[in-house]
Amino acid sequence: MWDYSETVKEHFYNPRNAGAIDGANATGDVGSLSCGDALRLTLKVNPDTEVIEDAGFQTFGCGSAIASSSALTEIIKGMTLEEALKVSNQDIADYLDGLPPEKMHCSVMGREALQAAVADYKGEEWKDDHEEGALICKCFAVDAVLIEETVRANGLTTVEEVAHYTKAGGGCASCHEGIEEILAKVLAEAGATFDPEAAPKPVVEATPAALVAGMTGVQRIKKIDEVIESLRPMLQADAGDVELVEVMEDKVYVNMKGACINCQLASVTLNGIQEKLVEELGEFIRVIPASQLAKGPAKKPAMVPLGELVQS
Amino acid sequence: MTAHMTMGTTMDGIYLDNNATTRVDDEVVTAMLPYFTEQFGNPSSMHQFGNRVGHALKTARGQIQELIGAAHDSEIIFTSCGTESDSTAILSALRAQPNRREIITTNVEHPAVLALCEHLEKDGYIVHYLKVDMKGRLDLREYQALLSDKVAIASIMWANNETGTLFPVKKMAEMAFDAGVMFHTDAVQAVGKVPIDLKRTAISMLSISGHKLHAPKGIGVLYLRRGVRFRPMLRGGHQERGRRAGTENSAFIVGLGKAAELALQHMEEEQTRVRDLRDRLEEGILSAVPHCFVTGDPDHRLPNTCNIAFEFIEGEAILMLMNKLGIAASSGSACTSGSLEPSHVMRAMDIPYTAAHGSIRFSLSRHNTEAEIDRVIEAIPPIVAQLRKLSPYWGADGPVENPEAAFAPAYS
Numbered sequence: 001m002w003d004y005s006e007t008v009k010e011h012f013y014n015p016r017n018a019g020a021i022d023g024a025n026a027t028g029d030v031g032s033l034s035c036g037d038a039l040r041l042t043l044k045v046n047p048d049t050e051v052i053e054d055a056g057f058q059t060f061g062c063g064s065a066i067a068s069s070s071a072l073t074e075i076i077k078g079m080t081l082e083e084a085l086k087v088s089n090q091d092i093a094d095y096l097d098g099l100p101p102e103k104m105h106c107s108v109m110g111r112e113a114l115q116a117a118v119a120d121y122k123g124e125e126w127k128d129d130h131e132e133g134a135l136i137c138k139c140f141a142v143d144a145v146l147i148e149e150t151v152r153a154n155g156l157t158t159v160e161e162v163a164h165y166t167k168a169g170g171g172c173a174s175c176h177e178g179i180e181e182i183l184a185k186v187l188a189e190a191g192a193t194f195d196p197e198a199a200p201k202p203v204v205e206a207t208p209a210a211l212v213a214g215m216t217g218v219q220r221i222k223k224i225d226e227v228i229e230s231l232r233p234m235l236q237a238d239a240g241d242v243e244l245v246e247v248m249e250d251k252v253y254v255n256m257k258g259a260c261i262n263c264q265l266a267s268v269t270l271n272g273i274q275e276k277l278v279e280e281l282g283e284f285i286r287v288i289p290a291s292q293l294a295k296g297p298a299k300k301p302a303m304v305p306l307g308e309l310v311q312s
Numbered sequence: 313m314t315a316h317m318t319m320g321t322t323m324d325g326i327y328l329d330n331n332a333t334t335r336v337d338d339e340v341v342t343a344m345l346p347y348f349t350e351q352f353g354n355p356s357s358m359h360q361f362g363n364r365v366g367h368a369l370k371t372a373r374g375q376i377q378e379l380i381g382a383a384h385d386s387e388i389i390f391t392s393c394g395t396e397s398d399s400t401a402i403l404s405a406l407r408a409q410p411n412r413r414e415i416i417t418t419n420v421e422h423p424a425v426l427a428l429c430e431h432l433e434k435d436g437y438i439v440h441y442l443k444v445d446m447k448g449r450l451d452l453r454e455y456q457a458l459l460s461d462k463v464a465i466a467s468i469m470w471a472n473n474e475t476g477t478l479f480p481v482k483k484m485a486e487m488a489f490d491a492g493v494m495f496h497t498d499a500v501q502a503v504g505k506v507p508i509d510l511k512r513t514a515i516s517m518l519s520i521s522g523h524k525l526h527a528p529k530g531i532g533v534l535y536l537r538r539g540v541r542f543r544p545m546l547r548g549g550h551q552e553r554g555r556r557a558g559t560e561n562s563a564f565i566v567g568l569g570k571a572a573e574l575a576l577q578h579m580e581e582e583q584t585r586v587r588d589l590r591d592r593l594e595e596g597i598l599s600a601v602p603h604c605f606v607t608g609d610p611d612h613r614l615p616n617t618c619n620i621a622f623e624f625i626e627g628e629a630i631l632m633l634m635n636k637l638g639i640a641a642s643s644g645s646a647c648t649s650g651s652l653e654p655s656h657v658m659r660a661m662d663i664p665y666t667a668a669h670g671s672i673r674f675s676l677s678r679h680n681t682e683a684e685i686d687r688v689i690e691a692i693p694p695i696v697a698q699l700r701k702l703s704p705y706w707g708a709d710g711p712v713e714n715p716e717a718a719f720a721p722a723y724s
Contacts, residue, residue, distance in 0.1 A: 002628075012632060018702050029704070029721035036626050036645050036654060036669035038721045040704040058704035060666070062628035062645065066702060 028117030101141035139171025331675035347563035372569025381509030394521030405465035475608025476617025504575035527571035587615035596689030
């Protein structure tokens with residue numbers, strides 16, 4: 001079951017302006033027989049002001065086709081032809097509080113009927129320039145014809161490029177097989193073969209921690225050491241000192257020396273070093289006394305030979 | 313609505329979409345429940361917990377064997393669904409006979425077969441799609457001419473899901489047998505609705521889907537005739553004698569067994585009472601609504617199915633208005649599927665677009681009542697009239713003269 005908005009349902013159950021109007025002086029017939037929708041829009045246009053005084057529709061189609069037709073007539077009544085031509089299919093969809101992606105073509109049909117009716121009024125011939133194919137990308141409502149034409153016109157060769165140019169495949173990615181098939185087909189026309197390996201490798205989500213600040217692990221440690229070195233003269237002036245012992249992810253272990261040992265303000269000093277490191281490296285860092293660093297590798301539990309177990 | 317609720321009248325609706333899926337029978341649910349809790353064992357285990365479940369699976373296998381008239385219970389392989397059974401059958405035939413690169417099927421099969429075949433064509437297999445006439449019937453001469461030692465398998469549905477049309481699969485299986493070709497039938501719509509006695513046929517493989525016969529979704533069967541060469545699709549454990557690995561879905565298998573037993577008990581009712589209800593519905597609608605007709609082959613079809621094409625209006629719109637009155641059915645219109653084409657079955661029968669889009673399938677079950685059918689007969693004519701009033705093909709009191717010419721929009 002389609003997830004139609006309440007407005008779509010309301011316009012379907014109680015269509016406005018249904019039927020051909022009397023005294024119409026403009027008619028637009030459009031549709032897609034194979035997709036099961038066809039619409040006749042009749043307008044009564046004031047010849048002096050070009051204001052649409054009345055509009056009526058007759059639709060062979062599904063719930064959303066009927067609702068889109070109803071919405072279209074409501075939108076354009078009272079507009080001048082010029083204003084009406086600015087109504088886009090998105091305006092029709094918005095008026096109905098949205099349409100499912102598979103049903104957007106119903107709003108397109110409404111817009112085309114309007115163009116056809118205006119052309120009829122002006123005695124011009126309206127030509128449909130829009131061809132519709134099977135829906136490939138359901139996230140962004142992109143059909144096969146549009147993808148194929150875009151691939152051909154721009155010489156696209158990867159699924160990623162198709163997503164950049166058409167949005168198709170940029171959402172849930174479940175249509176990638178369909179896009180690959182279109183690429184293979186179009187590339188084959190040009191005597192080329194589609195190479196799925198040509199696509200850039202997917203980005204690994206887990207970036208190494210060391211690269212967070214745009215540095216390698218070695219560069220980062222050097223930077224940390226540099227910052228600490230730059231602070232030493234200040235501490236040495238108070239007969240203290242500090243040395244870098246270890247860097248583990250965001251933890252920087254340091255040894256406080258000289259007058260800093262047992263100093264009441266040692267923690268204040270550590271905080272100062274930490275602030276400076278955070279500022280210089282642009283990442284969160286904790287400065288911790290090296291005394292809290294575990295001494296030596298953790299002891300592994302001794303393995304008991306199986307034989308002993310059995311004997312005991 | 314009356315206060316009385318029958319089983320077909322679930323909640324406040326009338327359910328006539330049983331070819332889509334069926335209500336799980338209360339007796340089936342009751343049979344299944346212990347297998348989620350106290351009977352939770354793995355049937356492969358060497359203890360009482362497993363052993364009891366193992367016995368239950370054996371019972372279920374026997375119940376299904378009886379429903380389809382299989383010669384041996386070991387010919388029943390449990391799968392997850394009808395689609396898995398179809399894929400397993402066709403892929404097995406190709407893998408077991410690598411020198412045979414052709415498949416025969418029809419252009420009105422379920423997507424479970426059609427989409428697989430189209431995919432296999434990309435891998436270089438040659439697929440022959442048998443055509444149907446305007447009543448959905450096959451030409452057996454076309455079929456005969458295609459049978460050869462290059463064909464790995466013929467896969468022909470027993471009954472069409474949209475029209476209910478029955479294909480002469482017993483005859484076609486014999487023709488395949490005589491030509492040395494394996495024969496598979498997707499019988500998900502037929503099993504439980506028409507009597508089947510596989511041991512008296514030449515059918516090599518047959519697919520069943522539980523949820524089409526009042527068992528739950530997620531359980532199916534592949535019948536594999538003893539001696540037919542087979543290559544599993546899922547390899548792993550020794551379940552199903554190594555032909556379909558994976559721990560058995562025991563509760564659902566028990567449910568399908570019970571559903572098969574009930575289907576056999578109700579087979580007579582399906583052929584009489586359900587058929588009468590279907591005929592009553594069909595006659596009621598045809599006599600009250602102008603410009604509509606039955607699609608498919610009315611003389612050879614499932615007793616529960618009736619597909620009516622309402623001209624000049626579109627199926628989804630009909631379904632939405634029916635749904636407003638609590639009546640559930642389905643349509644072959646493009647819009648109900650999300651594709652841009654009307655049902656491939658309607659197109660294969662060359663039903664005009666203006667009628668194909670307005671085709672509605674009513675599929676009944678033994679849970680439906682005469683009162684429900686009468687309510688539907690009453691509801692349909694005003695719905696059709698309401699939509700025709702909106703249709704550009706419809707005038708004041710009937711279709712406009714020469715509809716195709718009177719309204720010929722610029723098609724995209």
